[in-house]
Amino acid sequence: VAEKRGYWLFKSEPDVHSWDMQCALPRGIGPWDGVRNYQARNWLRDECRVGDRVLFYHSNCAPPHIAGICEVVESGRPDPTQFDPASAYYDARSDPMRPRWYLVEVQALAALGRIVSLDELRAEPALASMRLVQRGNRLSVMPVTEAEYAAILALSGTEDPPSR
DNA sequence: GCCAACGTTGGC
């Protein structure tokens, strides 16, 4: 039985890693590193599949918004920054024989027809139960339903982009 | 810059 395509939302602070920076990478591909939350880690390691779509969300900016769509192009593998003492994401307690943190590779597919702000997401009835708009949500990686993904594409006037 | 929410740590 073929696995259904999955959908995710990944948060990034634009000062650290923006949609434009993602697009500027060779072929728009780069590692989604630095995730240091166990729930998010479990999803990256165990659930993210090649071909899944990722909504690229800008947090800690005004207004917070979804900027574009990526595709998972490599499934979970250990995040090398956890073993690099020079990295801001270094984790001295992670054992290389049993890595604690994982990443996936993502490829930018398309910018949204127009960005969709958090206020607009909150105002859309079809998105009322989306994790992102629940109070206290702090996860930087979270699953999105197919219906939520479709609603966001519709809100932003965006066609579901093909793989590159 | 403030602060609510919430995950993690560590003493007991």
Place this chain on the structure above:
DNA sequence: GCCAACGTTGGC
């Protein structure tokens, strides 16, 4: 295993 203290996230 409880839970207070602490650190971080992220909207505002």
